[in-house]
Amino acid sequence: MRIGIVGAGIGGLTTALALTRQGADCVVLEQRPEPAEDGTGIQISPNAAAALLGLGVRLDFAVPVASRELRRWADGTVLGRTDLSRYRVPYLTMRRGQLTEALREAPVHFGRRCVTVCDDGAGVVLGFTDGTEDRFDAVIGADGLHSAVRAAVGPADPRYSGLVASRAVLPSAGPHRVTVWLGPGRHCVTYPIAPGLLNLVVVTPADQPPDRPVRVTGDRLLPYFDGWHPAVRELIDAAGELEQRALYDLPPVSPWCRGRVMLIGDAAHPILPFIAQGAAQAIEDAVTLARCTDLSGFEALRRDRVRQVYEMSRAGLRVHHLPDGAEQRIRDAALATADPGAHDWLYRPRSYAAGS
CATH class of the missing domain: 3.50.50.60 (FAD/NAD(P)-binding domain)
Incomplete structure (x- = not known):
């Protein structure tokens, strides 16, 4: 055909x-x-990494990530941690452009x-x-x-979500993990994509979606993060210019x-x-x-x-962005006591035999 x-x-x-x-x-x-020369980051979980490796795709440029941490917006308290090394195929992060070139x-x-x-x-x-x-x-x-x-x-x-995501790549030698800072109405994600490079994603509300990707500066985003942990504010401030896109599903x-x-x-x-x-x-x-x-x-x-x-x-869309209060405390307690295998249904490498 x-x-x-x-x-x-x-x-x-x-x-x-x-x-x-x-x-x-x-x-x-x-x-x-x-x-396109796309140097921003992407996460490829074990379910997808196994499929790519099965096709013979070389992923030796990727960074194996050991864990994902969810942290509280104001004080950085670790709310939950997922062990991403429990699968037979690693959880990988990388530059998007390198992956498309390999494919x-x-x-x-x-x-x-x-x-x-x-x-x-x-x-x-x-x-x-x-x-x-x-x-x-x-x-x-x-x-x-x-x-x-x-x-x-x-x-x-x-359907527009009411949120936009702003992305940038920063020089950093941070740990090999995904970190997600959860806060009222917004959140922030970081992960390594190459030696000495950190991908930053900042998700904030916006009444109207931009009809195409736009460039924004970190100082425009900082007011959304008043009162947040200094580590988050420092990352946004250091980002310089970020590319912003509307989020849909x-x-x-x-x-x-x-x-x-x-x-x-x-x-x-x-x-x-x-x-x-x-x-x-x-x-x-x-x-x-x-x-x-x-x-x-x-x-x-x-x-x-x-x-x-x-x-x-x-x-x-809701759980990541709960305001402080009773519902947020229930969420945090659930994250702290989550089953280590809670994501196995999603991440475990799958069989792709014909007709299965």
Whole structure:
């Protein structure tokens, strides 16, 4: 089969790699004019790392992370700690651009912005902004949150969360762990992505979402963190300029497949980043799709798990941001006594045998 994959992000490139391993002829179509140099960080949990390693992807540039700590916003008290070294595959953090480069094996045609999708029963014709067309046996939409392919499957508008995430990379030689500072209405995340480099993510409320990524300075964000622990304020102050994006999600209820057109990753089920599973679930989508004996069965194999991940991520919208009070104290007590294996259902490496 000749398969067109719209989008050269992590989901699209993993799909192309996995399908190529199964003998498909894949072409990746990307609207950007050239590869982006993305030095910001990404977390790849063991469930996704195992899938990538199973495809032969080299991840020797990644940082193995031993734990995740949840800390209180004002005094830095450790509220809970997850042992991430308990799995047979490590929990990895890295630069996003390094991962996409490691995944790029199938041909990628840059400067190809898809605007129309027509499934005529015998194949799928994609139309592009330059007026050209191309025909494929099947098309996979991996074109993210504002997917052009989604309209051919099941039109749906992502839902704005009321939050924006601002990201930057700082020079730092911190410990090999993910740290999440939880506070009223906002939170802050740090983790290493290379020797001497720390990824910083600052999540704050915003009445209106920016319609495209914007640049903000740390001093604009600091007023959101009045009274927070000095360590958090120092990180934001040292960040200089950060890239800010709105956070959206979409309940996994609309169809992901129609005829010869399929959606994966954020095109099918955008997830809030509060448990760092957006890229991981796109990777799981990719390897599941590639090993389906019948591509039409892909959605049935993935829907229940994606819904569980979506609901846990959506809960973080409230649980991460509780104001001080009785509910916050109940949350903190639950974090302190959490079962060490509470995340095993999510992180344990999975089997991707055909049809399973």
